Amino acid sequence: MKLVDYFVIPSVSSRSYKVWQRNKDVFMKDIKLNFLPPFLEPIMYLIALGFGLGKFIENIDGVPYAKFIAPALIAVSVMYAAFFECSYSSYVRMYYQKTFDAIIATPLTIEDVIAGELLWGATRSMINATVMIPVIAFFGLIDLKYSLLIIPFAFLGGLLFAAIGMCFTAITPNIMSLSYPILLFITPMFLFSGTFFPLSALPVPVQYFAIAFLPLTHMVNVIRAVSFGILSSSLLFDIVWILIASIILLILSINLMKKKLVV
Amino acid sequence: MxxxxxxxxxxxxxxxxxxxxxxxxxxxxxxxxxxxxxxxxxxxxxxxxxxxxxxxxxxxxxxxxxxxxxxxxxxxxxxxxxxxxxxxxxxxxxxxxxxxxxxxxxxxxxxxxxxxxxxxxxxxxxxxxxxxxxxxxxxxxxxxxxxxxxxxxxxxxxxxxxxxxxxxxxxxxxxxxxxxxxxxxxxxxxxxxxxxxxxxxxxIDEFIGSDIIEAEHSPQILECLIKKEVNYEVIGDIVHIYPDNAMELSEYLLMECSLSKISARPATLEDVFLKLTGRRLRE
CATH class of the missing domain: 3.40.50.300 (P-loop containing nucleotide triphosphate hydrolases)
Known part of the structure; x- marks a missing residue:
């Protein structure tokens, strides 16, 4: 396969909805359990970091610490939901459950299957954001009215992290090796994307690195601005960055999976 | 392929x-x-x-x-x-x-x-x-x-x-x-x-014929089969004989070659399969 072949636009049909629907049905079977993490996690983080650690921090850029980290918690949850859905969960469905094999014996193609998985990953992100927003708003840390804009944005960001997860699913030799992208990419993003302290506290080269290569940086920027109700033109850069990265990685992830699975 | x-x-x-x-x-x-x-x-x-x-x-x-x-x-x-x-x-x-x-x-x-x-x-x-x-x-x-x-x-x-x-x-x-x-x-x-x-x-008919006779492997039987000019194959300690007429050959083997234990059975697809693809184990 030549390099350009990885960026050919795959032919995806509306049947990918059936795969999304399959995953949604499985999710609904354990809906109570699935809703618990996005409901409880922000509460625990806010108590420990926002109100605990935050007692010792005056404020950041003029906002109390709890208020500073609250939007980042949503961004992190968006990242985790889609990334884990399209890495570990997709890998299990592909390799252990042979779900993809069963589906491609029907009129669906492998492109449809992967597209459905990616859409579902993004949906998981959106669900998490939707559950978290009222919880955080209850503490008075975000503006509920503006925050509703975060929901569609969580879907877009979810697509990006779903595509990243799927790329690793396609290239990983086995399920254990998925720990590498988590250790080397996801965890650094969790810590160094302006989540728990402003990016400006880091050395300038690291700041540039974060802006250029860490998608979570842009997610945090947008979600923080929206939840504070401050919309500035610099957000356009973040959104365009996410859009372009999403398009490239979505195409790449489908082609990589096709290469892995068509033999 | x-x-x-x-x-x-x-x-x-x-x-x-x-x-x-x-x-x-x-x-x-x-x-x-x-x-x-x-x-x-x-x-x-x-x-x-x-x-x-x-x-x-x-x-x-x-x-x-x-x-x-x-x-x-x-x-x-x-x-x-x-x-x-x-x-x-x-x-x-x-x-x-x-x-x-x-x-x-x-x-x-x-x-x-x-x-x-x-x-x-x-x-x-x-x-x-x-x-x-x-x-x-x-x-x-x-x-x-x-x-x-x-x-x-x-x-x-x-x-x-x-x-x-x-x-x-x-x-x-x-x-x-x-x-x-x-x-x-x-x-x-x-x-x-x-x-x-x-x-x-x-x-089956094309590659084996309708019947197979199985007998224990021994020098006498091989001698007997060569004399009679019938097709046979030695598989471990068993001889597979492919007769044109199973009844006739069985009788001959029992009477003339003084064999004690032989059995005739219809040929199966398994015989064809092993004949065509060999007995070597596949990975």
Whole structure:
């Protein structure tokens, strides 16, 4: 396969909805359990970091610490939901459950299957954001009215992290090796994307690195601005960055999976 | 795969035989439009596999070698979710599922998760799933592997009744008695090539003859056989003799060669298979 072949636009049909629907049905079977993490996690983080650690921090850029980290918690949850859905969960469905094999014996193609998985990953992100927003708003840390804009944005960001997860699913030799992208990419993003302290506290080269290569940086920027109700033109850069990265990685992830699975 | 050519008639049951690694599953996957063909042409139901994947798959049912039931769902849900991939309307799907659960005798297990089914039940459910779209062509890759005799007989019975309804059936199997009983025609493959093609009886007659005599290996018997000019083969401590007339030769061996223990039996597909593909173990 030549390099350009990885960026050919795959032919995806509306049947990918059936795969999304399959995953949604499985999710609904354990809906109570699935809703618990996005409901409880922000509460625990806010108590420990926002109100605990935050007692010792005056404020950041003029906002109390709890208020500073609250939007980042949503961004992190968006990242985790889609990334884990399209890495570990997709890998299990592909390799252990042979779900993809069963589906491609029907009129669906492998492109449809992967597209459905990616859409579902993004949906998981959106669900998490939707559950978290009222919880955080209850503490008075975000503006509920503006925050509703975060929901569609969580879907877009979810697509990006779903595509990243799927790329690793396609290239990983086995399920254990998925720990590498988590250790080397996801965890650094969790810590160094302006989540728990402003990016400006880091050395300038690291700041540039974060802006250029860490998608979570842009997610945090947008979600923080929206939840504070401050919309500035610099957000356009973040959104365009996410859009372009999403398009490239979505195409790449489908082609990589096709290469892995068509033999 | 290396320059293979075959055609399967509508309504027949057709078998692909061959040792592990012969290329059976690859051929199946090509017919299923899953593995791409790099050269040549393959038409399924009059449509080209390279251009009409979706259309072909719409009319095809597949029982893969490995049970790939959806472990996140119950028996009933497996069939329902699968019906959606074929765009079967919900009401129609529910009707078909009831019929299929009766057909494969899984009504009592309808609300059970698939992992708690026995091997035979899983296989029957995979068969029911392959029938949800009322396929014209059914492909089965080792449909009865690992099943007890009861379950195998049930599957055979179901396949025969499907053939009666006009479904074309293509299968692979290592159980040669199964293929001999079920298939109208078959091919034997090895190393990506087709070695023979024909009806089970035709292939047996062509390569072995109607009967085989088995005798214990000894210098006397070989001497006797050479004198009589009959074909034979030494396999370990047994001699396989391929007679033109089994009765006559058995008598001769017993009387003239003073052998005590011989047995004559009808030749089977297994004899053909081993003759064509050798007795060497395959990885």
């Amino acid at each position: 290396n320059k293979i050519s075959f055609s399967i008639d509508e309504g027949e049951m057709f078998g692909f035989l061959g040792p592990n690694g012969a290329g059976k599953t690859t051929t199946m996957r090509m017919i299923q439009c899953v593995s791409p063909i790099t050269a040549g042409k393959l038409d399924v139901m009059g449509m080209d596999v390279s251009t009409h994947q979706r259309e072909i798959k719409y009319f095809m049912g597949v029982v893969p070698q490995e049970n790939n039931l959806d472990g996140d769902f119950t028996v009933y849900e497996n069939l329902l979710v699968y019906s959606r991939y074929f765009d079967i309307p919900r009401e129609e799907a529910e009707k078909r599922i009831e019929e299929l659960l009766d057909f494969v005798q899984l009504q009592e297990k309808r609300d059970v998760m698939t992992e708690s089914l026995s091997g035979g039940m899983k296989r029957r459910l995979v068969l029911a799933r392959a029938l949800i779209n009322q396929p014209r062509l059914l492909i089965l890759d080792e449909p009865t592997v690992g099943l007890d005799p009861q379950a195998r007989h049930l599957i055979w019975e179901k396949l025969r009744s499907l053939q009666k309804q006009g479904v074309t059936i293509v299968l692979t199997s290592h159980y040669l008695d199964e293929v001999e009983k079920l298939c109208n025609r078959l091919v034997v493959m090895d190393n990506g090539k087709i070695l023979v093609e024909g009806s089970p009886r035709g292939v």
